[in-house]
Amino acid sequence: MKLGAIEAGGTKFVCAVGDEQFNVIERTAFPTKTPAETLAETVAFFKEHPVDAIGIGSFGPIDINPDSATYGYVTKTPKPGWQNADFLGYIQRELDVPTAWTTDVNEAAYGEAVAGATQGDDTSIYVTIGTGIGAGVVSHGGFYAGRTHTELGHLVMNRLPGDDLVSVCPFHDNCAEGLASGPAVNKRAGKPAVELAEDDPIWQTEANYIAQICVDLTVAFAPDKIILNGGVMHQQQLMPMVRDDFQTMFNNYQDLPAMTDYIVPAQLKDNSGIVGGFALAKDAL
Amino acid sequence: MKLGAIEAGGTKFVCAVGDEQFNVIERTAFPTKTPAETLAETVAFFKEHPVDAIGIGSFGPIDINPDSATYGYVTKTPKPGWQNADFLGYIQRELDVPTAWTTDVNEAAYGEAVAGATQGDDTSIYVTIGTGIGAGVVSHGGFYAGRTHTELGHLVMNRLPGDDLVSVCPFHDNCAEGLASGPAVNKRAGKPAVELAEDDPIWQTEANYIAQICVDLTVAFAPDKIILNGGVMHQQQLMPMVRDDFQTMFNNYQDLPAMTDYIVPAQLKDNSGIVGGFALAKDAL
Numbered sequence: 173m174k175l176g177a178i179e180a181g182g183t184k185f186v187c188a189v190g191d192e193q194f195n196v197i198e199r200t201a202f203p204t205k206t207p208a209e210t211l212a213e214t215v216a217f218f219k220e221h222p223v224d225a226i227g228i229g230s231f232g233p234i235d236i237n238p239d240s241a242t243y244g245y246v247t248k249t250p251k252p253g254w255q256n257a258d259f260l261g262y263i264q265r266e267l268d269v270p271t272a273w274t275t276d277v278n279e280a281a282y283g284e285a286v287a288g289a290t291q292g293d294d295t296s297i298y299v300t301i302g303t304g305i306g307a308g309v310v311s312h313g314g315f316y317a318g319r320t321h322t323e324l325g326h327l328v329m330n331r332l333p334g335d336d337l338v339s340v341c342p343f344h345d346n347c348a349e350g351l352a353s354g355p356a357v358n359k360r361a362g363k364p365a366v367e368l369a370e371d372d373p374i375w376q377t378e379a380n381y382i383a384q385i386c387v388d389l390t391v392a393f394a395p396d397k398i399i400l401n402g403g404v405m406h407q408q409q410l411m412p413m414v415r416d417d418f419q420t421m422f423n424n425y426q427d428l429p430a431m432t433d434y435i436v437p438a439q440l441k442d443n444s445g446i447v448g449g450f451a452l453a454k455d456a457l
Numbered sequence: 458m459k460l461g462a463i464e465a466g467g468t469k470f471v472c473a474v475g476d477e478q479f480n481v482i483e484r485t486a487f488p489t490k491t492p493a494e495t496l497a498e499t500v501a502f503f504k505e506h507p508v509d510a511i512g513i514g515s516f517g518p519i520d521i522n523p524d525s526a527t528y529g530y531v532t533k534t535p536k537p538g539w540q541n542a543d544f545l546g547y548i549q550r551e552l553d554v555p556t557a558w559t560t561d562v563n564e565a566a567y568g569e570a571v572a573g574a575t576q577g578d579d580t581s582i583y584v585t586i587g588t589g590i591g592a593g594v595v596s597h598g599g600f601y602a603g604r605t606h607t608e609l610g611h612l613v614m615n616r617l618p619g620d621d622l623v624s625v626c627p628f629h630d631n632c633a634e635g636l637a638s639g640p641a642v643n644k645r646a647g648k649p650a651v652e653l654a655e656d657d658p659i660w661q662t663e664a665n666y667i668a669q670i671c672v673d674l675t676v677a678f679a680p681d682k683i684i685l686n687g688g689v690m691h692q693q694q695l696m697p698m699v700r701d702d703f704q705t706m707f708n709n710y711q712d713l714p715a716m717t718d719y720i721v722p723a724q725l726k727d728n729s730g731i732v733g734g735f736a737l738a739k740d741a742l
Contacts, residue, residue, distance in 0.1 A: 233711070248711070248712070294604070295603035295604060311601075311603055316596075316601070316678075317679065318580035318596055318678045318679030318680050318681070319579070319580060319679045319680065319681050320679045320711070321679065322676065322677060322678070322679060323675075323676040323679070323710070323711070324676055324677060325676075326672075326676045326710060327672075327673055327676055327677070328613070328614070328615050328669045328672050328673055328706070329613070329615060330613050330614060330615045330616055330631050331615055343707075343708045343709075343710045344706070344707075344708060344710070346615050384613045387611075387613050388612055388613055388673060388677070390608075391607065391608040391609055391610075391611045391612055392607060392609060392612070392673070392677045392678070393601075393603045393607070393677070394602065394603030394604045394605045394606065394607060394608070395603050395604065396603070396604050421613070421629070422628075422629075423628045423629060424628075425608070425611060425628045425629070426518070426533070426605070426608065427533070
């Protein structure tokens with residue numbers, strides 16, 4: 173059995189072929205251009221490396237309602253050319269194999285879940301903090317969704333006193349993505365954040381906002397685990413700072429697992445999405 | 458068929474008997490004293506008015522995990538005497554009928570759902586803003602729960618510039634309950650909030666915080682409807698102000714139903730919980 177995975181980001185696409193144990197056999201990555209170019213490139217990869225099923229995790233917003241006429245489409249994205257692009261339909265027409273379709277963060281959340289973050293009925297939340305902020309919720313064996321998928325990058329933040337950053341989110345003055353995504357940190361620093369010292373006060377601000385996200389996720393979804401990943405989390409100093417700020421803010425309101433088991437890095441690092449795609453493909457068979 | 462409902466609040470208990478169409482036949486209410494006194498009073502009511510099943514919605518936190526040794530208990534509440542009270546067990550031992558057990562806000566959310574707020578697979582969220590703030594999420598025919606039930610009264614608020622209220626939440630400096638519950642409004646007013654003029658600026662502050670709650674609920678749960686109820690919402694001027702602030706903050710980030718269909722008052726007013734209890738009792742049969 174060969175499994176396919178597509179991790180479709182707004183910046184790059186990753187396509188991979190794996191075996192039943194989710195080992196990567198083939199892998200490619202290319203920049204996200206127009207749907208015509210990028211989906212053709214995706215299909216070409218899987219025509220060269222045939223698979224029995226494909227799991228797709230896409231940047232969004234996307235239509236996840238199987239009863240909708242636009243199921244499988246990317247919908248209202250600001251990404252040029254992708255508004256109302258029939259992503260899933262194109263893949264299904266060109267590659268006649270079973271498919272699974274969800275958000276990029278759900279796919280990664282599922283990858284972490286099958287890698288052991290979640291047991292049985294547990295709830296785990298995968299948060300990516302990078303170019304954007306997003307989160308996927310795996311609970312009781314499925315993804316949480318309501319009318320549509322979650323948009324947890326836009327939770328309202330409590331703006332810290334003295335933080336006068338103009339939000340980088342084009343919609344919201346005080347959302348998580350606007351104040352705490354990678355571009356927000358760069359803007360606050362006035363230079364690429366990777367050039368900041370590890371003990372720069374900007375990381376204190378960043379840790380505080382990430383901790384606020386974790387508090388909101390805790391009271392909203394009552395997860396067993398929150399997994400933090402994405403480019404910003406490559407800053408190793410952040411994880412203990414986030415845990416400390418979370419404990420201060422949450423103030424032992426509920427009994428939680430030990431912090432080192434509760435707010436954790438991704439086990440699969442940059443492979444969470446691909447492994448999740450393989451697992452979704454396997455489920456689709 | 459006679460259905461029983463218990464709406465167990467931290468201040469008062471309401472017990473009722475209804476018919477299969479959820480019409481109230483008998484009803485009583487009494488103050489919440491010790492578990493021994495109050496649960497005995499509850500049982501006495503149902504011994505006098507026998508029912509075929511009972512739906513229970515309780516103030517919390519409560520244990521909702523059927524595999525837990527303390528399933529059916531009230532757990533870490535500050536309410537004197539109720540820590541680790543075996544609420545459900547006592548009812549089951551004294552009244553030998555099928556029972557259903559959930560939070561007070563879930564029970565009310567279910568009442569609104571069966572009254573038509575939710576259709577089929579829809580997601581609706583019932584928020585009570587009164588002595589405390591809490592919310593129940595009905596989604597795809599069930600209640601959302603993770604490791605435990607939601608605690609949405611403790612979402613992080615963006616404290617408004619100039620709002621120097623010391624939070625009334627004993628745990629959190631900037632949570633919804635701490636800044637926007639009834640006691641918070643009273644404290645901000647320096648007198649009972651019912652004595653404030655309808656156009657007092659304090660209601661602007663209140664509407665803003667409630668709108669923040671609605672934004673967080675929207676991005677977290679993608680509901681089809683948010684129902685606002687509770688003592689504070691008796692202030693009729695608040696609903697349009699909340700909708701306006703929500704629209705300003707959310708800034709058309711997603712296509713949503715019309716505001717008057719999206720953020721709405723409870724259809725059943727003070728009966729949401731009792732009707733939800735009847736419906737849960739019917740399901741338990």
